[in-house]
Amino acid sequence: MMKKIEILIEKIKNAKSIAISGHKNPDGDALCSVLALKKIIELNFDKKPTVIYDGNIPKDLDNVPLRNSACFHAHIPEKTKYDLYIVVDYGTRKHLGGVEKFVDNADFVIEFDHHNNDDLVGSLCFDDTEKAAAAQVIYDVVRKAKFKIDEDIRNLLAIAIITDTGNFKFIRHSDVLLDMASLVDAGVNIANLVNLLNNKDKKTVLVESKAASEAEFLMKGRLAIAIIRRTDYKKLDGRGELVLRILGEIHGVEYVVLLKEQRENQVGISLRSRYKPINQIAESFGGGGHLYAAGAVVQDSLENVHEQIISAFRGI
Numbered sequence: 566m567m568k569k570i571e572i573l574i575e576k577i578k579n580a581k582s583i584a585i586s587g588h589k590n591p592d593g594d595a596l597c598s599v600l601a602l603k604k605i606i607e608l609n610f611d612k613k614p615t616v617i618y619d620g621n622i623p624k625d626l627d628n629v630p631l632r633n634s635a636c637f638h639a640h641i642p643e644k645t646k647y648d649l650y651i652v653v654d655y656g657t658r659k660h661l662g663g664v665e666k667f668v669d670n671a672d673f674v675i676e677f678d679h680h681n682n683d684d685l686v687g688s689l690c691f692d693d694t695e696k697a698a699a700a701q702v703i704y705d706v707v708r709k710a711k712f713k714i715d716e717d718i719r720n721l722l723a724i725a726i727i728t729d730t731g732n733f734k735f736i737r738h739s740d741v742l743l744d745m746a747s748l749v750d751a752g753v754n755i756a757n758l759v760n761l762l763n764n765k766d767k768k769t770v771l772v773e774s775k776a777a778s779e780a781e782f783l784m785k786g787r788l789a790i791a792i793i794r795r796t797d798y799k800k801l802d803g804r805g806e807l808v809l810r811i812l813g814e815i816h817g818v819e820y821v822v823l824l825k826e827q828r829e830n831q832v833g834i835s836l837r838s839r840y841k842p843i844n845q846i847a848e849s850f851g852g853g854g855h856l857y858a859a860g861a862v863v864q865d866s867l868e869n870v871h872e873q874i875i876s877a878f879r880g881i
């Protein structure tokens with residue numbers, strides 16, 4: 566590890582231009598880990614890395630520190646070449662989206678990730694699939710390298726951890742709590758950060774609550790299915806997590822399905838389960854994910870997908 570950190574320091578020191586990206590359509594971990602790393606490099610190396618993203622950054626992340634320093638990839642000339650490119654929380658190459666061309670064009674690529682991946686894009690890899698967030702991988706390196714950090718960095722790392730663990734619901738190891746404990750001891754206020762994330766557009770919340778209130782209940786109330794049609798899909802921001810959460814709070818509901826008509830003949834499926842794994846259902850639709858939270862995108866009509874989902878749950 567120390568050898569890798571030496572190389573990391575060497576590469577940052579020698580780079581005249583540095584860019585950093587997370588996965589396409591960044592979530593809290595992908596965006597905040599990248600912004601934290603930008604500030605870490607500024608503070609410790611006196612360099613100004615460019616933060617580049619593809620897709621849409623949800624409104625709830627609008628108030629995170631340094632949010633405005635993230636540049637949309639299409640605003641940067643296509644042939645731009647960086648000495649050093651750092652990819653964070655990207656998962657697999659296909660999730661890089663529009664920044665892939667810059668990554669491929671860079672002299673050297675470093676990665677920080679916590680996903681399973683057998684197609685690594687980095688030449689120097691800080692990967693740990695046991696970590697609950699990419700931010701933890703960065704925090705680990707920060708402490709081993711004795712890098713200076715400030716309030717922005719601590720808040721960004723904390724937001725990344727809070728969002729990727731679903732407010733600590735999905736943790737598997739105590740180390741994430743220990744990391745959070747050390748951030749809290751250094752001044753992070755969790756309530757303030759959660760408040761800062763409550764920043765959705767009214768229209769988004771109203772569309773989500775409407776979808777929840779119009780849900781249908783099957784299998785004696787154990788399966789809830791909500792639908793967001795195309796006209797409402799435009800008002801959605803993010804994955805419709807609120808719909809899944811509202812329905813999942815109902816007594817007796819074990820499975821929640823959200824069908825999003827993203828465009829004509831394209832439906833996004835989000836699946837949640839309380840007790841039994843449902844990732845196999847997502848896989849049968851060509852998707853995947855975690856045991857109890859999975860999804861897929863299907864090229865078919867909403868009506869057909871709706872029917873297929875119901876029959877998939879008959880087998881469970």
Ligand SMILES: [Mn+2]
Pocket residue numbers: 594595654679697698699729
């Ligand atoms: Mn992550």
